[in-house]
Amino acid sequence: MTPPLPPLITITEKDQPPAAAAALQGWPLLRLGFRPFYLGAALLACLSVPVWIALFLGHAELKLEISPLLWHAHEMLFGFAAGVIVGFLLTAVKAWTGLPTPRGALLGTLAFVWLAARVAAVVAPYPVYAALDMALLPAVALILLRVLIKAGNKRNIPLISLLVLMATANLVFHLSALGAIDVPPVAALYAGLALIVMVECVMAGRVVPMFTKNVTPGLVINIPRKFELALLAVTALALALWVFAPPGPVTLVACAVAAVLHAVRLWMWHPWVTFKRPILWILHAAYAWLPIGFVLLALAQVGWVSYSLAVHAFGVGVTGGLIIGMVTRTARGHTGRPLQVSRPEVLAYAFVMLAAVLRVLVPAVAPALYTQALAVAAGLWAVAFALYLVVYTPWLMRTRLDGKDG
Template sequence: MHSINLPSKPATSPHPIFNLSFRIFFSAAGLFAIVTMLLWAFVFTGHTDIDAQVLNPLYWHGHEMVYGYALAVIAGFLLTAVKTWTGVMMPHGYKLLGIFSCWLLARLSWMAVGLGMTIAGSSLSWLYIGAVFDLLFIGWMAFVIFRAVLQVKQYKQMGILAKLALLTLGNGLCYWGIINADMTMTKIGIYLGFYLIIGLVLTIGRRVVPFFIERGLSVVNSQGDQEDVILRNSKTQDIASLLFFLAFFIVDLFYPNKYLLTITALGVALVNLIRLIGWYHRGIWQKPLLWSLYIAFLGMCLSFVLYALQPWLGYAHSIAMHGLAIAGVGMMTVAMMTRVSLGHTGRSIHQPSKMVNVMYGLMVLVFISRVLLPLVDIDHYLLWIMVAQGAWIACFVLFCISYLPMLARPRPDGLFG
C-alpha cells in the first residue's frame, strides 16, 4: 500500500476545459477531425498548393491522422486514466494548457504545409517548427505519465510508456525522412506510429472494453435480483494477441512475405475473435456506448482478415490498412470519447444522447464506403472515398455539437474534474 500525498488546497484551473486532459484534448480531436478531413479532401483532389517535392500528400494525410488526431485522443485518455490508475493528480490548468499548446502549434504547422504556405519560399520551415512542438508534446506527455507511475511504483504500466517512447521515435523518423528527402524513412515512421497506436488500442481495449461492458449492463434474474455480469478473458489470450500482432507488425513493415503476413494477420484476428466471443452479452445491443466498442473490435478483426487475404486476392494494401484505421482508431476513439466524457463530467453513462447512435452509424458507413465497397465496385472508387470523407466529417460535427458544450462546462455535482 503506497500513500499518496494529497494537495494542500483544491485543484483549480482558469476554465473548466482545462480541469482534466480529456476535456481539452477530446474537444480538440473532434474539431481537428473535421478540419483535417476537409483539408485532405482538397489536397486529395488537387485543390491546394502542397509541395509534393517536400512531402508526399498521402504522407501528409497519414501523419496527421496518426500523430495529430489519434495522439490527441490518446493524450486525453491516458492523462486522465493515469490519474485514476495511480491516484496522482495529472497536469491541469496552465500546465495542461502548455502540453496542449505544443500539440496545437504542431498541427497548425502541418496545416500550413497542406495549404501550400511557405516561409522564405519553402514549406520545409513549417515542418521544422512542427518537429519541435510535436516532439515536445509527446515527450512532455510521456514524462508526466512516467513520473506518476514511478511515484506509486505501478511498473505494470511501463508497457504503455514503452509504446509512447516508440511513438516519439516514429514521429522523429517521419521528420528525419522529410528533411532528408527519404520517402522510405517517412513511410516507416508513419506506419510505425500507426501500428503502435493499434497496439495501444489492443492493450487498452483489452482492459476497458470488458470493464465497460461489465459495469454498463444490469441483468435482473427471475427473482428480481440484480446480477453482476462477469466476462471471460485470459492471460493466454493477452500473450497470444501481443505475439501475433508484434510478428504481423514486423512482417508488414520490414519483412514483406505473403505467407508470414497471412499467418500472423489471421493469428491476430483469431485470438481477438475468441476474445469477442468471451466478451459477448446480448444486452450490449441495448446500450450504444457498449455495442460501439464491440463493433470497433469486430471491425479490427475483419481488417486483419483483409490483410491476410490481400496478397492472394490482389486488392490494394491500403484497403486493409484503412479498415484497421477506421475501426481501430476512428470507431474506437469515438466510442471511447463519448463514454469517457459522460463518466468524467459526472453524467450518467446509462443515458447518453440519442445522437450517439447516429454518430456510430456514420462511422460504420465510413468503414463500409472506404473499405468494403471498393472491394466489390472499384469503378466508383473515388465516389466511395468521398462518401467516406463526408460520413467522417458528419460524425464529428455531431460529436462536437453534442459533446463540446459538456466538455466546456463544470461538472453538475460541482467537483473538480
C-alpha cells in the same frame, strides 16, 4: 431513445467545502487532460479529412511541405489518434494512481504545442512543424512515467513505452521527410499505426469486457490470461512483420492467426448483449474491424487487395470507432453525466461505422465506386465528429455537473 433524467441535485462550486472549491479554481477546460485534447482531436478530424478529400479529388490546392497523402496520414495518426491517446492517458493515469496529472498552465502548454504543430503543418517551414510535432509525445511520456513510478504503478508502465515508440516512429517520419535518413516515410507511418493498434488492443482488452459485465447482470466473462498474452504476442508479431519484413507467407500466416484470435476474443465478450446499449455496441463494433483488418492485411501479402484497405480498416474502423466510443463515454463519466447517449451521439457512432464500410468494403467489392465511396465516407466522418463537437464542447468548457474537480 429517451433522454436521461437530470440529476436530482446540481452541486455548484459555491456549494463545495473550501478544499474542493480550491481544486475547482481555474478554467474548466484545463482541469483534466481529456478536455482540451478531445476537443482538439475532434476538430482536427472534422476539418482535415474533408480538406484531404478535396485535395485528393483536385477540388482544392494547399501548399504543403510534404505530399498531401503524407500530410493526411500523419495528421490522422500523430495528430488525431495521438491527441486522443494523450488526453485519455493524462486522465486515466490520475484515476489509476490517485496522483495529479498536468492541469492549468502545464496542461495548457501541452495542448498549445499539439495545436501549434497542427497549424504549422500548413503554414510554417517544415523544420518548425517537425520540431513542434516531435515535442509532445516525449514530454507526456516523461510526465506520466514519473507519476506512475511515484505511485508504484508498474502495471501501466508498458503503455508509456508504447508512447516512446510512437515518438520514435514520428521522429523517423520527420527525418525521412527532411531527407536526413534513407527510410520511406510511409514505413514510419505504418509503424505508427501498428503501435496505435497495439495500444487499442491492450486498452480494449481491459475496458470492453469490464464495461459489458458491469451493465449485464449475471454475465460472466473469464478470458484465460494465457490466451490474452498469446493474442498480444501474435498481434505484435504480425504488425512487426508487416512493418519491417517484405510481403510473404510468414506475414500472411501471422496476420491470419491474429485475425482468428481477435475474432475469438470478441466472441468471448458476448457482443450480442450490447445491441440495446449504443455506448457499448460502438466499442464492440469498432473492435470487430480488427479481425477484418488482419484478414485484409493477410490478403495484401499475396496482392489480392491493396494495403490501403487494411490500413483504413485499422484507421477508420478500429481507431475511429474506438475513439468516438471512448471520447463520448469517458467525457460523460468525467463531467458527471450519465452513461446514456443521446440521438446525436448514436448518429455519430453509426456514421463512423458506415464511413468504415464505405472506405474499406465498398472499394474492395466495387472498385468502380471508389471515388464516390471515398467522398461520402469523408462526409460521414466529418459530420460524426461535428456532432461530437456540438454536444460536448459546452460540457467540456464547464465544471462537472456534480461539482467535483476534473
